[in-house]
Amino acid sequence: MNTPAKIIVIGAGICGLSAAIWLRRDGHEVTLIDREGPGAGASYGNAGLLAQWAIAPINSPGIIRQGIKSLADPNAPLFLQYSYLPRLLPWLLRYVAQGTDTRTQRMAAGLHNLLHDSVEQHRALTQGTAAARFVTDSDLSYAYADRAAYARDSYAWAIKRNAGYVPELIEGAAVQEAEPMLGANIGCLAVLRNQGHIANPGAYMKALAEVFQAEGGRFLVATAKDITLRDGRVAAVETDQGALPCDHAVVTAGIWSKPILRKLGIKLPLEAERGYHLHLKSPSQVPNNPIMVAGKCAFNPMEHGLRCTSAVELAHVDAPRSPKPFALIRRYLSELFPDLQYELAEEWMGHRPSTPDSLPLIGERGATGLHLGFGHQHVGLTGGPKTGRWIADMIAGRKPNGDMSYYDPARFD
Numbered sequence: 292m293n294t295p296a297k298i299i300v301i302g303a304g305i306c307g308l309s310a311a312i313w314l315r316r317d318g319h320e321v322t323l324i325d326r327e328g329p330g331a332g333a334s335y336g337n338a339g340l341l342a343q344w345a346i347a348p349i350n351s352p353g354i355i356r357q358g359i360k361s362l363a364d365p366n367a368p369l370f371l372q373y374s375y376l377p378r379l380l381p382w383l384l385r386y387v388a389q390g391t392d393t394r395t396q397r398m399a400a401g402l403h404n405l406l407h408d409s410v411e412q413h414r415a416l417t418q419g420t421a422a423a424r425f426v427t428d429s430d431l432s433y434a435y436a437d438r439a440a441y442a443r444d445s446y447a448w449a450i451k452r453n454a455g456y457v458p459e460l461i462e463g464a465a466v467q468e469a470e471p472m473l474g475a476n477i478g479c480l481a482v483l484r485n486q487g488h489i490a491n492p493g494a495y496m497k498a499l500a501e502v503f504q505a506e507g508g509r510f511l512v513a514t515a516k517d518i519t520l521r522d523g524r525v526a527a528v529e530t531d532q533g534a535l536p537c538d539h540a541v542v543t544a545g546i547w548s549k550p551i552l553r554k555l556g557i558k559l560p561l562e563a564e565r566g567y568h569l570h571l572k573s574p575s576q577v578p579n580n581p582i583m584v585a586g587k588c589a590f591n592p593m594e595h596g597l598r599c600t601s602a603v604e605l606a607h608v609d610a611p612r613s614p615k616p617f618a619l620i621r622r623y624l625s626e627l628f629p630d631l632q633y634e635l636a637e638e639w640m641g642h643r644p645s646t647p648d649s650l651p652l653i654g655e656r657g658a659t660g661l662h663l664g665f666g667h668q669h670v671g672l673t674g675g676p677k678t679g680r681w682i683a684d685m686i687a688g689r690k691p692n693g694d695m696s697y698y699d700p701a702r703f704d
Contacts, residue, residue, distance in 0.1 A: 295319050296686070299528040299537040301515045301551065302544030304334035305672050306664045308499040309416055309679025310541050315508045317687050322535060323503060324528070325544075326514040330496020332545055333671055336568055336641040338589040338600040340581055341409045341487040342673045344431065344456045346402040347395075347447035348649040349669075354390035366622070368587050370615060372606035379605055382562045385647035394648070399450045401650045401697030405674045407454070410487035412676035422498035425490045430580040432470065433481040434627070438462060441479050444585055448481070458483055472576040474629045488581050489672065490594045511535075515544070517554050518661065525660035541682055543664040545671070546608055546644040552663075557656070560703055561666060563642035565604040567616035569624075571597040573634035588623050597633070599624060603643075612640040643668050646703075653678055653698035655685060662686065663700040 295318045300311045303325035311323040325331070361367035376383075389398065410426065417423040435441040441448075441460070448458070458481035461469050466480050489495050504510055513530040518540050520526060527534045542548045546563045553559075577592035584590075588601035601623060602616035617638050624631060644666050646652065651666040651674065662685070664678045681691040 296538040297536065298322070298539045298541060298686070299324065299535050300541040300543060301325075301528065302542065302548070302665070303329040303496075303500065303510070304332055304543065304545055305330065305496065305499075305675030306545075306667070306678045307541070307543035308334075308496060308503060309676045310543055310664055310682045311508055311679070312416060312499065312503050312506065313680050313683035314541075314686065315503060315506050317683055319686075321503075322509045322511055322537075323500075324511045324513045324515060324530060324535070326512070328497070328512070329500035329510070330493060333566065333641040333643055334496050334675070335493045336566065336639040337492055337672045338568070338581075339489040339492050339591045339593060339598055339672070340431070340589060341413065341426075341489065342670055343406050343409045343486060344451055344454075344483055345670050345673065346399045346406060346454055346456075347450040348389070348398045348402065350386050350389045350398075350647075350649060351395040351446065352390055352392055354387050358387070366619070368602040368616070368619060370602060370604040370606075370613060372604070372610055375605070375607045375610070378607075379562060382560050382647060383605075385560055386645075389648050396450075397697075398649050399454070401694075402670065403454045404693045404697060405651070405677060406670060409673045409677070412680065413487070413489075416676045416679075417499070417502070420498070420502045422495060422502050425495040425498065427488050427490045429486055429488050431483045431486040432578075432580060432582045433458065433483075434470075434473065434477045434582050434584045435479040435481070436476060437478045440585075441481055456483055470578050470580075470582065472578060472628050472631060473582075474627055476626060486581075488591055492672065494595075515551055518542075518551065520555070520659065523659060539660040539662060539686055541662045541664060543678075545665050546642040548644070548663070548665045555661075559652070560647050561644055562605070563608050564645045564668060565606055565608075565612075566600060566641055566643050566669075567602045567604070567612070567620065568598060568600040568639045569617065569620050570595075570637040570639065571599065571633040571635070572637065575632040576628065576630065584623065584627065588620060590627075608642055612638075616640075643671070650697050651678065652700040652702075653681055654695055654700045656700050
């Protein structure tokens with residue numbers, strides 16, 4: 292290992308927590324900062340799925356046609372704040388330009404490289420700690436009205452199959468035998484065996500923060516304002532609590548990474564795909580395993596209720612949350628689970644940081660000591676532990692166990 296260094300990690304979501312833990316295990320002096328508590332953003336509100344199989348990007352062939360169709364359909368989980376469109380348009384044009392087969396296959400390869408061993412990576416991160424109990428084995432079911440609806444997803448399933456994700460099809464009455472709470476409008480399940488999920492994302496993030504501190508790390512509630520360079524290298528992180536001198540700075544602040552880096556002259560095509568969830572308290576039923584309704588929503592049974600996630604909203608990060616995505620989730624619930632009752636539905640909205648090519652930025656910017664680890668769009672929880680491990684490897688001079696060219700942090704320059 293290289294000489295122990297003083298390292299500041301900015302952002303205490305799953306990527307930041309993972310990086311901080313692996314860096315501390317390498318013997319570095321690590322301070323993790325966040326303007327709120329651990330996992331207060333998307334890491335708290337995600338679907339909780341360890342989506343190793345989520346390698347078919349949304350911006351695949353047909354994205355323009357499908358996007359226009361979805362915006363015109365009140366039952367589709369896509370919303371757009373039209374007043375934000377002029378500012379969004381440059382990113383959106385680059386995003387849809389990726390929707391060729393060649394580019395889609397490259398994005399899928401990069402996602403598979405990052406995600407394929409997610410359950411194993413979470414277990415390695417938490418082995419021997421109190422956080423390990425949240426990493427749960429499960430199957431994953433894609434739910435369809437019938438086999439014809441499943442066949443319409445053939446392009447995405449071909450990508451999954453090529454990566455080894457071959458579903459077991461369940462049809463007819465056997466669907467309700469496998470998942471009794473599903474209504475009669477679901478006649479086909481495509482089941483991926485031996486996957487996993489997180490039983491309580493918010494509690495998991497807090498447990499990881501406790502692991503980090505118990506292993507000698509320091510957590511500080513502070514807002515990063517700027518990063519100071521001296522002779523071309525990171526010298527300090529400026530915060531509302533004062534300057535924190537360091538040898539390396541790791542930026543894992545999700546969508547909030549963008550304004551921090553802009554002050555260094557680094558302009559990134561990063562936008563927030565705002566996500567919504569309802570968390571049902573005391574549900575009368577829960578599915579046996581997590582369920583995805585293709586292109587619409589995800590339902591994950593957790594230790595503290597049923598997490599129901601849906602909708603992508605393209606809007607300014609500071610715009611107030613919209614009531615329409617919550618209404619849509621409620622509509623899906625009544626259609627899919629006709630007998631479901633619950634005590635309370637908690638509403639949440641958060642920001643998924645997304646790049647035009649659906650791949651995160653991971654690695655060092657030149658030889659500056661500035662390291663990036665964000666932009667995971669819908670798969671931050673899934674890819675966070677490996678992202679953190681890769682960053683620790685690179686700082687230590689070890690070769691990461693994957694092709695890092697997909698995530699080049701300077702590729703948009």
